[in-house]
Each structure stands twice: as structure tokens, then as C-alpha cells.
Amino acid sequence: MGGGFQFLDILFFAAIAVFLVFRLRSVLGKRVGTEQKNARDYADKRLNPEKPANDVRRDDDKVVALPDRTGDRNAKPAAAGEPAADAAPAGPLELGLAQIRAVDPGFSKDGFLGGAKAAFEMIVGAYAAGDVGTLRPLLSNDVFERFKGAIEQRRKAGETLTTTLVGIKSAEIIEASLQDRIASVTVKFVSEQVNVTTDAGGKVVDGDASQVTTVTDIWTFTRNTRTRDPNWSLVATRSPN
Template identity: 35%
Template sequence: MAVIVILALVALFIGLRLYSVLGERTGHEQQPILKPADPDAMVEPRAASPSMVPPSIGDAGDMAYLPTAGPAVRAILAADSSFNVAHFLEGAKAAYRMVLEAYWKGELDGVKSHVDGHVLEAFSDAAAQRKKEGLTLDNRLVAIEQAVIAEAALEKTVAVVTVRFEADIAAVTRNKAGEVVAGSLSDAVQTRDLWTFRRDLAARDPNWLLIETDEEE
């Protein structure tokens, strides 16, 4: 009988440990996105916070940052105890989706406070030119395959982090009549983008500002 009681207590302890690890939620998880580019197969993502939640080293199997970025990432961790790599990358992916979708729709007002002025101007000019030509984008972010910190720097209290995104995007351009003039929703194209974010670690604002976007060659 004593052995049974002991085994029961051990099982209870293990169960509680599993719950504490697996049951914890960060509040920044994304809805799973289906791979097919078919719009009917897409899962509508829930609204995500536009804030860049500062990044702990600890990734789930994938590399969180390139080795060359390691020293600067560790410096940022030392300078800001709230900096968490995994959380930062989740926030970066949410921002990537939010900004891209705002640009595709030509509705950039909602991202003004999260994008640097010259980046916002570039997005706005491109959207305005598209509208002038009578074109609309019917794009879908099918999946973000990987997000990894490619570069990082810390100057005094200002941290700059560049994230490399590998994503599958189904892109379609339509004319005024709604006819497809370029692209296809049935085929997703893999893209590689480099987005750079900046934050003053001494500031109370936890948000990271998007200061540069580029395509990886």
C-alpha cells in the first residue's frame, strides 16, 4: 500500500511539472498557418499586438540567431534583463505580418507608430503609385518558415537587431477590373527579407521601431 501511495505522489508531481512547462502561455503565440496557398485553406490569424516584445536565449529546435550576432545579443541581454530572444522573434514575426498586410491593403495608418518615418514614406509612396496605376495587391502570407537574428548591435543604450525572415507568400496583382495581371494564389513564392528594428533599452516604451527593410540577395 505504501508503495502505491508513493507511486501516486510521484505521478502527481510529474503531472504538475509538465503542466508548469507546457501549460504556460506567453500571450504572443500565433495561430497555426496552413501551408497551401489556397485562400480557402488559410487560417485567419488573430489580432496580434504590434509591440516588439523584447527577446531569452532558448529556441525550440531552430537557431535563434547567427553565431556572428551572438556577442551583441549577449550584450543586449546583459543590458536589459527583460530582453528575451524567443519572445522578441515572436513579436518580430507578428510585426512582419502586420506591416506587410497593411502595405498590401494600402492602409498604413495603423502601423505609423511602429515604423520609422523614411520606411513609412517608402511604403506609402509605393502604395500611392500602385493606386494611381489602378492596381491592387491580393497577397497572402502563407507561412513564416523561419525568423532568425542575423545581425545585432548595442551602442550605449540603443539596441539594433536585424531579423532574417524566410516566408512563403502567395502574390497576385489585379487591375481595375479585378483581373489578375501578375502572380498566382495557388503557388506560394519563398521570400527572404531582412528587417531591422531599434529600441532604446533605457526607455519605458517596450516597442521596437522598424527602421529598415531589405531583401536578402
């Protein structure tokens, strides 16, 4: 009898143990959801301390990026010197200026025109005065030889050129390009001048001292962007057709 009661006691306590196990599982649940994820995030954070705490990833460690709502994600960025995809088509002048800016970030239209106008005044004055020393660093070899030849011819004839630059009415960039890192910019100058040429005896042989003439010049300047020299040289001059 005593052995039978002990056997029943064992069964009774075993049943209670099974009941408690199932009760605890129903209350606590399995560690296959949030608990496992939090534990994994904690370990990941210890290994990657700079990773944001709210970085949520799937078990397969794949990250799905949100679509870019700022524009067409398939569109390619414009290359240096090219207009944006949604911009109006650029002409040769705009493309040329953009190419120059791409290799010379300090280049600007306003800055260049300011220097070009200053060079125009210096060159016009030095040419009239026969000052080849001032002309030499401002001109290319070909243009310098032409200017120097005209000055020599005038000197041999005993003539004197007097030029008064009343003012520059306008200076406009009409052409720009970049070839083999050589930047080229062409400017149309419209100026008001008084030009008088006299002979050795002081007699006027050309021009009128009382007449202001509007003169249009088209000058082309170049600069080698590979060098640190910021100066531009006058390489060509012409009049409008």
C-alpha cells in the first residue's frame, strides 16, 4: 500500500510540473521574435558602435533603398561642361565657357571681361605711343610682330599716331572654346576713339581731332590652363565682316 501511494505522489507531482511548464510557455512565449532580434541588435551594436540604434534589417541582411523622390533615379548626372538634363540646350558659347570653367574654376565672364577691357586700353595706348615694351607681354609672338612692324613703318615715315580712347561702350564675349587645355575667348569691343595721324611737320594726314569715331574690334585671347600663369595673351585681331 505504501509503495502504491508513493507512486501516485510521483505521478501527481509530475502532472503539476508538466502543467507549470506549459503555463510558463504560454505566458513567456518562445525566443524567436522580438527577443532574439533585440539580442542580435545588441551584439551587432557592440561590434559596430557607429551603427544607428534603430537600424532595422531582415534576417537575410538585405537593405531595400527607398526610391529617390527628387527626380528620375535613372538619369545620369551631367558631365563637366554639359548642361543639366532639364536645362535648355546650350549653344557653342555656353559650352565653351563651361569647358573653361571645368579646368579653371577661377574663371568667370565678369572677371575676364574686366581684365580684357583693361588690356584693350593698354594695348591701344601702347600701340599709338609705339611702346613695344608694354606690348610684348600682352601679345602673342605673331601679333607682336605685326604691331611692331606697323610701329616701325610709321616711325620710318616720320608719322605720329595720337589715339584718345573716349570710352568702351560695350565688351561682349562672342566665342569660347577649350582645345588641348588651351582656353580661347573672343571679345567684341565697341569703343569711341579719336585717332589722328600727323607727319613730321605736324600736318594731319589721317583722322580728325574733332571727330569721335565708333570703332568695333574683335580680339581673341588665349591662355594655357596647364600653367599657373593667370595672364591671357592677345593672339588675333579682326574687324567685323
